[in-house]
Amino acid sequence: MMILSEKLADNLKRIKGNIEDACTKVNRNPADVKVVAVTKSVEIDIIQCLIKMGHVDIGESRVQEMVQREAIIKQSFTRKLEPLSATPRPELTQPRWHMVGHLQRNKVKPLLPFIEMIHSLDSLRLAEEINTSAAKLGLNHKVKILLQIKTSKEKQKDGLAVGALSSLAETISSLPNIEICGLMTMAPADDLKKASFCFNRCREIYEDMAKEPFITPRFKHLSMGMSGDYIQAVEAGATIVRIGRTLFE
Numbered sequence: 001m002m003i004l005s006e007k008l009a010d011n012l013k014r015i016k017g018n019i020e021d022a023c024t025k026v027n028r029n030p031a032d033v034k035v036v037a038v039t040k041s042v043e044i045d046i047i048q049c050l051i052k053m054g055h056v057d058i059g060e061s062r063v064q065e066m067v068q069r070e071a072i073i074k075q076s077f078t079r080k081l082e083p084l085s086a087t088p089r090p091e092l093t094q095p096r097w098h099m100v101g102h103l104q105r106n107k108v109k110p111l112l113p114f115i116e117m118i119h120s121l122d123s124l125r126l127a128e129e130i131n132t133s134a135a136k137l138g139l140n141h142k143v144k145i146l147l148q149i150k151t152s153k154e155k156q157k158d159g160l161a162v163g164a165l166s167s168l169a170e171t172i173s174s175l176p177n178i179e180i181c182g183l184m185t186m187a188p189a190d191d192l193k194k195a196s197f198c199f200n201r202c203r204e205i206y207e208d209m210a211k212e213p214f215i216t217p218r219f220k221h222l223s224m225g226m227s228g229d230y231i232q233a234v235e236a237g238a239t240i241v242r243i244g245r246t247l248f249e
């Protein structure tokens with residue numbers, strides 16, 4: 001466990017260093033870039049490790065796994081169970097859970113009580129489901145979402161078509177229990193030129209949308225960049241990078 005957490009700390013430090021360098025290059029403040037650790041490929045004890053290191057933003061791509069993990073980790077806080085209890089650390093912060101993967105409408109409800117942000121809002125029907133479920137649950141806050149947009153031509157990628165985005169966003173912004181907090185995109189793997197193109201395109205769309213009358217001050221995030229392309233994403237203006245593999249290697 002010691003070696004594991006040292007390795008994790010090293011990797012996180014390296015990633016943050018790379019983010020700082022990218023920010024320096026384009027004259028941005030590194031404090032404006034948040035790392036979401038995407039833990040879908042690792043065991044839950046690694047999440048516990050991250051929490052002990054003070055890393056609070058955790059991403060998952062599958063609802064069932066996230067719900068199970070959230071419950072276990074919450075218990076380890078509230079009932080002081082192992083493994084967090086071994087050394088009681090009152091200063092530890094509960095994780096903030098980010099849904100980054102494609103979300104099916106029938107799986108929305110169990111996420112809503114605890115989710116920090118849904119990065120993958122890719123249809124109006126999903127937005128309506130979130131809105132209705134939030135009302136049924138009596139949530140006393142709006143659900144924060146990012147609109148996932150399609151910036152590459154790859155067929156398999158989920159996301160809203162750019163052409164329909166503005167009118168869709170206006171409709172979604174009228175739903176009372178949802179708050180549009182920005183945009184998310186995914187670039188094609190293994191082609192950094194194309195990735196940069198996608199990220200810059202996403203930032204342009206973001207800047208255009210920010211001028212729309214229905215947009216609120218909460219609209220301030222660009223979630224883009226993964227292990228293979230987060231440096232390009234930061235250079236293009238990402239405020240959130242979603243990193244898995246390179247953090248755990």
Ligand SMILES: *Cc1c(COP(=O)(O)O)cnc(C)c1O
Pocket residue numbers: 038040061100101226227228242243244245246
């Ligand atoms: C898995 C995943 C990531 C992290 O990918 P890595 O290549 O492991 O860094 C980011 N975003 C989404 C939507 C994912 O599904």
